Amino acid sequence: MLELDELTVKYRIAGGEVPAVRGVSLSVPAGEALGLAGESGSGKSSVALALLRLLPRSADVGGRVLLDGEDVLSMKWGRLRAVRWSSASIVFQGAQHGLNPVRRIGDQIAEPLLVHKLASGAVADRRVQELLSQVGLPAWRARSYPHELSGGQRQRVMIAMALACEPQLIIADEPTTALDLMVQAQVLTLIRRLIADHGISLLMISHDLSVLADVCDRLAVMYAGRLVEVGPSSGEFRHPYSQALAAAFPTVGDPASRLAPRGLAGDPPDPQQLPGGCAFHPRCPVALETCATSDVQLRASGAGRTAACVLVGE
Amino acid sequence: MSTVAWVRRKRAAGRFWTDFRKQRAGVAGLVILAAAVVLALIAPLFIDAGVTNVVSGTGAKLAPPSPADPLGTDESGRSVLLMIWWGSRTSLLIGFLAALLSMVIGTVLGIAAGHFRGWVGAVILRITDWFLVLPSLVTALVLAAILGGSTATIIVAIGVTSWPSTARLIRAQTLAVEARPYIERSLALGAGHWHITTRHVLPNVAPLLLASTTLEVASAIVTESTLAFLGVSANKTSWGTMLRGSYDWGAATAGAWWYILVPGLCIVTVVMAFTLCGRALETVLNPRLRTRAHA
Numbered sequence: 001m002l003e004l005d006e007l008t009v010k011y012r013i014a015g016g017e018v019p020a021v022r023g024v025s026l027s028v029p030a031g032e033a034l035g036l037a038g039e040s041g042s043g044k045s046s047v048a049l050a051l052l053r054l055l056p057r058s059a060d061v062g063g064r065v066l067l068d069g070e071d072v073l074s075m076k077w078g079r080l081r082a083v084r085w086s087s088a089s090i091v092f093q094g095a096q097h098g099l100n101p102v103r104r105i106g107d108q109i110a111e112p113l114l115v116h117k118l119a120s121g122a123v124a125d126r127r128v129q130e131l132l133s134q135v136g137l138p139a140w141r142a143r144s145y146p147h148e149l150s151g152g153q154r155q156r157v158m159i160a161m162a163l164a165c166e167p168q169l170i171i172a173d174e175p176t177t178a179l180d181l182m183v184q185a186q187v188l189t190l191i192r193r194l195i196a197d198h199g200i201s202l203l204m205i206s207h208d209l210s211v212l213a214d215v216c217d218r219l220a221v222m223y224a225g226r227l228v229e230v231g232p233s234s235g236e237f238r239h240p241y242s243q244a245l246a247a248a249f250p251t252v253g254d255p256a257s258r259l260a261p262r263g264l265a266g267d268p269p270d271p272q273q274l275p276g277g278c279a280f281h282p283r284c285p286v287a288l289e290t291c292a293t294s295d296v297q298l299r300a301s302g303a304g305r306t307a308a309c310v311l312v313g314e
Numbered sequence: 315m316s317t318v319a320w321v322r323r324k325r326a327a328g329r330f331w332t333d334f335r336k337q338r339a340g341v342a343g344l345v346i347l348a349a350a351v352v353l354a355l356i357a358p359l360f361i362d363a364g365v366t367n368v369v370s371g372t373g374a375k376l377a378p379p380s381p382a383d384p385l386g387t388d389e390s391g392r393s394v395l396l397m398i399w400w401g402s403r404t405s406l407l408i409g410f411l412a413a414l415l416s417m418v419i420g421t422v423l424g425i426a427a428g429h430f431r432g433w434v435g436a437v438i439l440r441i442t443d444w445f446l447v448l449p450s451l452v453t454a455l456v457l458a459a460i461l462g463g464s465t466a467t468i469i470v471a472i473g474v475t476s477w478p479s480t481a482r483l484i485r486a487q488t489l490a491v492e493a494r495p496y497i498e499r500s501l502a503l504g505a506g507h508w509h510i511t512t513r514h515v516l517p518n519v520a521p522l523l524l525a526s527t528t529l530e531v532a533s534a535i536v537t538e539s540t541l542a543f544l545g546v547s548a549n550k551t552s553w554g555t556m557l558r559g560s561y562d563w564g565a566a567t568a569g570a571w572w573y574i575l576v577p578g579l580c581i582v583t584v585v586m587a588f589t590l591c592g593r594a595l596e597t598v599l600n601p602r603l604r605t606r607a608h609a
Contacts, residue, residue, distance in 0.1 A: 084504035097495040102517050112503040
């Protein structure tokens with residue numbers, strides 16, 4: 001369904017370039033849910049925006065993005081507009097800002113239908129009611145304004161909007177950030193149910209591994225613009241960075257875990273001055289001397305799992 | 315569905331009216347405006363263009379106010395009261411239409427300049443700046459002189475010289491609106507330029523536009539009077555041409571204060587009424603001003 005082949009994103013800034021994504025190859029087969037994890041600045045949102053060419057003009061995108069076998073990066077503007085939303089739609093982070101405050105919810109959900117000339121008038125109204133009921137909102141909400149809805153309801157509206165054109169792929173960029181935990185659980189259940197019901201592929205992006213593991217079949221972990229590990233969400237992580245990311249979550253109800261050191265010292269590297277060798281070696285607890293000089297590609301490390309670390313092997 | 319929408323619209327209008335009514339200056343302005351417009355509209359029922367005819371003046375030359383001519387007469391013995399009444403039609407018509415023209419040009423170019431980044435926006439912006447630094451009164455004078463003096467040319471002359479500030483205002487608001495994430499969302503779902511500008515930007519700049527239009531009408535009326543006073547007029551009696559006449563005929567030295575004061579006061583009153591309305595509209599429609607007023 002979706003295939004990334006050596007995707008690179010560089011931002012041109014005054015006095016140079018910032019490589020945000022440095023060669024990411026991934027595939028999301030039809031009907032599968034893939035989670036993309038990483039710290040802030042690891043390039044995961046750049047990947048999401050590059051998929052539909054939504055990056056600002058200052059970004060140089062390289063490699064290939066195949067959506068249903070068609071290269072998004074070489075599409076003409078008209079074809080790109082047609083593909084946006086009808087093949088792949090996005091659930092953005094921060095639903096409170098993703099809705100126009102002066103327009104009604106129903107009109108905004110109908111927007112993709114009108115833009116793609118799929119429906120209008122009474123037909124579009126009926127479709128909006130249908131979409132609202134799919135995400136668990138009453139039909140009369142179509143007449144509300146965004147400020148009359150709670151955060152969770154707004155995120156449901158964003159999801160309804162993403163479903164409007166029956167896309168084959170949904171890209172969810174931090175869909176539950178800024179929602180409280182109970183609402184987050186509800187929204188995740190909703191996403192899980194919808195992709196299962198409609199057979200939609202999902203690329204979900206988050207810094208929160210527990211959220212991704214909850215919804216996705218496979219997880220990919222990014223560090224400094226590269227994938228460091230890809231594998232089934234059920235298995236154990238092998239790469240030291242993924243392990244540190246997973247261990248950074250507190251264990252609720254276990255006072256001893258509060259005293260145990262977790263997480264990583266130091267900050268993610270400055271993308272303009274990446275360390276040589278493995279980009280992670282300055283923060284790596286188990287780094288070898290060779291890590292500072294030799295870069296490691298993704299290699300097989302267990303059932304269906306690849307990791308980019310010298311320490312892993314079959 | 316349509317009845318529901320209608321009920322809701324009625325309720326929204328009711329809320330707007332409740333808020334507006336609290337602005338007492340705005341209500342005063344509205345009453346004056348309504349009176350001026352109604353009087354201008356019903357004038358043909360009572361008088362006709364004959365009151366401005368120099369040969370049909372019945373009074374004495376520059377006669378002071380009297381029971382026969384409550385506001386005195388002009389140099390040809392015409393009643394100043396009737397001429398003010400008839401002249402309000404030209405003044406208000408030019409004021410409204412010129413403001414409308416200026417708003418349309420300003421909105422279209424302002425949104426275009428804000429929406430299209432890159433060279434298109436830059437070119438529109440430079441054109442706007444160029445019109446902005448032109449002394450608009452002089453430009454309007456030259457335009458009206460070249461095009462000849464009909465009502466339409468005066469409207470065009472005022473309209474094409476007064477749009478740049480509107481364009482600037484609208485452009486700034488467009489930039490602010492387009493930085494919002496829902497524009498990015500709209501782009502992601504395949505929206506084109508037309509969809510984004512008409513469905514997202516225009517509704518967001520509309521309140522600002524409405525308030526600024528009322529202020530623009532006021533300034534268009536002043537400009538019309540100024541142009542007429544400077545001798546470029548539509549050859550129809552307006553408040554501006556009357557002021558011009560009072561100057562030409564030495565009303566000041568003749569002590570005919572009614573000939574100068576009455577048209578002048580009319581201009582000031584109507585312009586002030588528009589300004590009061592515009593300020594009140596701004597307060598009611600601008601959420602930032604509104605919260606401050608309620609706090």
